[in-house]
Amino acid sequence: MATSYFSERSTPVSQDVLSPASPAAGTSRPSNALSTRITSVLSASYADLEIRDALETLDARGVRNTAETRRQLRLDVQKEVIQCNGEVVRDFGQVAEQLKRIGTAINSLNKYCDEMRSHIAAANHDTGPVLEEASSLMQQKKQAETKQQILNAFNSHFLISEDEVTVLTSTAEPVDEEFFQTLTRVKKIHHDCQVLLGTEDQRLGLEVLERSSKHINAAYQKLYRWIEREFKTLDLENPQINASVRxxxxxxxxxxxxxxxxxxxxxxxxxxxxxxxxxxxxxxxxxxxxxxxxxxxxxxxxxxxxxxxxxxxxxxxxxxxxxxxxxxxxxxxxxxxxxxxxxxxxxxxxxxxxxxxxxxxxxxxxxxxxxxxxxxxxxxxxxxxxxxxxxxxxxxxxxxxxxxxxxxxxxxxxxxxxxxxxxxxxxxxxxxxxxxxxxxxxxxxxxxxxxLAVAPADLSPPDFLEETLQMLKALAKSYDTSIATVDDRGDGFQSVLAETLDPFMSGCENLGKGLSAPDNSIFAINCLMAAKAALTPYPFAKDRLSELDETISEHTAQLVEYQHQYLTYTSGLNILLEPLSGISDTAESLKTLPELDTFKPEALIAASQQLDEFLPSALIDAAENLKRLQNRTTVQNVTEEAADRFCEDFEFVESKLMAADDLLYKEEDEKEEPAPSLRDLFPRTSGEIRVLLS
Structure with missing residues (x-):
């Protein structure tokens, strides 16, 4: 680009435009060339990097825009290019020399490497058997070390020392912590022998198992004999000995x-x-x-x-x-x-x-x-x-x-x-x-x-029964304080009553059979009450107390019956009650009542007089019959119940008399002189009787 630039700028512009030697302005070629050049200059972009680099280079050289400079500039540039190319050629020559020396060194190294390879191959050929033998020896050494470790582990785990055997089996050695630790270890060895018995060669396992079994049996025999000796002199209060024995x-x-x-x-x-x-x-x-x-x-x-x-x-x-x-x-x-x-x-x-x-x-x-x-x-x-x-x-x-x-x-x-x-x-x-x-x-x-002869004159419990009841109290107290009363509330005491009380109560019953009423019942109640008083404080005798109460009730009923009969016969009321038992409540039956001998005026007046004589001292006389009954409450209850029954009988008689009077009153209303009524002949009322006998 620089060469073309300087070639194009080798002819000055003035010569191209204003030179008289140039063709006329009317010619087309120069005019086109000039316009073309102007157009290219005007169309050039001074923002282009190459133009900028060229301008910077010119500026760095300090070139002045003169005709001489413009003529020499291309030559100077080409000279510099040639000089640079020469320097490059010289440098490449030096590089070539170095490469030759390097090639020589590489050839020398390759030669040395070949010689080393030959020496190494010879050494490998000579040392191969030795290395193989050394490798075999190392492998054998490793196997021996492994076997030694296994042997040491086996000995430490499956074998015990002679000292430990002595501690385990010798009776001269004490049974202490060392003995139990050794025994525990031997038992573990015996248990682990199952691993050895699972291998192909079971001889070792059998030998160890036999030896450990022998040691364990000897240890247990030693322990058994030691415990036997300790038991002969064992102090159960010593906690230390107890701990070791336990x-x-x-x-x-x-x-x-x-x-x-x-x-x-x-x-x-x-x-x-x-x-x-x-x-x-x-x-x-x-x-x-x-x-x-x-x-x-x-x-x-x-x-x-x-x-x-x-x-x-x-x-x-x-x-x-x-x-x-x-x-x-x-x-x-x-x-x-x-x-x-x-x-x-x-x-x-x-x-x-x-x-x-x-x-x-x-x-x-x-x-x-x-x-x-x-x-x-x-x-x-x-x-x-x-x-x-x-x-x-x-x-x-x-x-x-x-x-x-x-x-x-x-x-x-x-x-x-x-x-x-x-x-x-x-x-x-x-x-x-x-x-x-x-x-x-x-x-x-x-x-x-x-x-046994006869009952006492006062009908009190005989002496043998009193002694028996005292004995029975002592037996009952003994039974009550024993643990039997907690577990068995009375069953165990029934046999005692059968042996202690029943024979004497039977004897009292036999004595009572020789007495007449009411002495036999009074004597029986006195004996039964004494037995009841002896057994009442003890809950376990409740069954027997119930039996005694039933028997007492039977004899009490007999006394009530006796007292009732006494009251009715002494008062004369029985004379009226007997014929009334055949009189019903019908009018025909009631009309026959005055015709009975007992209800004739004379007899009825006599009965009323006898009743009046009886009533003032009736309760006292009745209680006198029971004076030998020791329980005064029973005397009162029996007398009161007999009196109540007597009052009921009197009410019955009274009701019959009043019913008969009512019938007779209606029939004799029209008569001028009516006969006296039964009520007039027997004037006592049931209210009066109850008041007098209360």
Missing amino acids: RSLRVLAERPTLFQNCLDSFAGARENILSDSFYAALTGSTSESQNLATKPIEFQAHDPLRYVGDMLAWAHSTTVSEREALEVLFISDGDEIKRSIQAGLESEPWLREEGDEEVFDGRKALNQLVSRDLTGVARLLRQRTEQVVQSHDDATLAYKIANLIGFYKSTFVKLLGADSEVLEVFDTLENSAMRQFRANMRDHVAAVQGD
């Missing part, structure tokens, strides 16, 4: 057979200890003849009942203490023993009995163990109590002892359960005391029946 029992429970044998030996040891303690409490000395500081029961309890009560109280106190101590020993760990026995039965299923669904009941086992511990005490208690019962002929004492035994039996039921073997001793003693009571009562009844 843990040992929990572990030993995994061998149910050894655990049961241990309990058997413990029960035997405790039985001997408690028997010696009971003997010492009775006599004041032990089986080794060592005197004790406490005062023995046999020396301070002179009363037989207190003697038996002290023995039972000692047995109860010992049972409570024994149960509390053994509860801490066997139950305080919750269900640990149960779970241990369950695990033992799972490992030894042949020990489980058929139909035994429950593995271990801690409370039941505790009750059974306490019962076995008390076997010796119960045996000695039975001997002493039976000796006391059989050596006394007092029926009351025998019954009190039976009630006392029954009270403690119910207490032992709450402590040891209804299935305890100790309760058999209480049942035997209670039955023995009751048999002695019945025998003594029958002897007493036989002796009294031989002396």
Whole structure:
């Protein structure tokens, strides 16, 4: 572009436009060229980047717009271009020289690389077997290290040291925390042997299983012997010993057979200890003849009942203490023993009995163990109590002892359960005391029946009944204070009444048969009232009281009947009542009433006079008949009821007389002199009678 620019500008404008050598203005060519040039100049955009660069270059060179400059400018520019091209060629020559040297160096390097490749191939050929052998050795080393780790892990997990074996099996070593930790580890080894038995080669698993089983069995034997030794001298009040023994029992429970044998030996040891303690409490000395500081029961309890009560109280106190101590020993760990026995039965299923669904009941086992511990005490208690019962002929004492035994039996039921073997001793003693009571009562009844003669003159209860009722009060009080009244409200006392009260009441009934009325009823009521008074304070005798009330009511009814008859016969009212029984309420029947001999004027006046003589002292005379009846309320009630019945009879007589008078009055209205009415002959009214007999 610069070349064309300068070529176009090589001829000055003035020469092209104003030169005289140029063609005339009228020619078309120059005019067209000029216009074309002007047009191109005018059409050029000075905002074009190339023009701007060219102008900046000219400005940078400081070119002046002269003819010389315009002529040299193109040449100068071309010269500069040529110089620049020469410099470029020189620089490329230097680059070519450098490239040649680089090529030479590359060839040299390729030569060295080929030589190195040949050396490396030779070295690889020479060291290949060595590397293979080294790799094999490394692999073998790695396998050996893995086997060593496995061996170490196996030894640490499945094998125990000789010291641990000694701790586990030697009886010279104590049963302490180290023993239990070692036993736990050996049991884990025994359990994990199942993994070894699952491999193809089971020899190792069998050997480890046999060895661990041997160690575990030896450890349990050691633990069993240690617990047996501890049980012989066990202080149940020492919490530290109890803690170690509790843990040992929990572990030993995994061998149910050894655990049961241990309990058997413990029960035997405790039985001997408690028997010696009971003997010492009775006599004041032990089986080794060592005197004790406490005062023995046999020396301070002179009363037989207190003697038996002290023995039972000692047995109860010992049972409570024994149960509390053994509860801490066997139950305080919750269900640990149960779970241990369950695990033992799972490992030894042949020990489980058929139909035994429950593995271990801690409370039941505790009750059974306490019962076995008390076997010796119960045996000695039975001997002493039976000796006391059989050596006394007092029926009351025998019954009190039976009630006392029954009270403690119910207490032992709450402590040891209804299935305890100790309760058999209480049942035997209670039955023995009751048999002695019945025998003594029958002897007493036989002796009294031989002396029965007649009832007392005052018809009061005979002496034998009074003695019997005093005895009955003592028996009822004893029964009331016993626990039997809580569980059984009266059924147990019925047998006592049958033995104590019924024979003597039958004797009183036989005595009453020899008496005439009303003495027989008075005597019976006096005896029945005395028996009722003795039994009234005790609710458990309500059934018998109901029976007594019924019998009393029967005899009271007989006395009311007797008093009623007395009033009617003494007053003469019976003379009027007898013929009136055949008179009905019809007019025809009533008209016959005056014709009867009893209702004739003379007889009716005599009856009225007899009634008037009777009424002033009627109640006093009637009460005199019952003066030997000890219950004055009954006397009053009987007399009042008889008087009420007498008044009703009088009202009946009165109504008949008035009805007959009414009929006769209507018939004799027209007569000049009517006959006197029945009412006039018998003037007393029922109101007057009630007032006089009230």
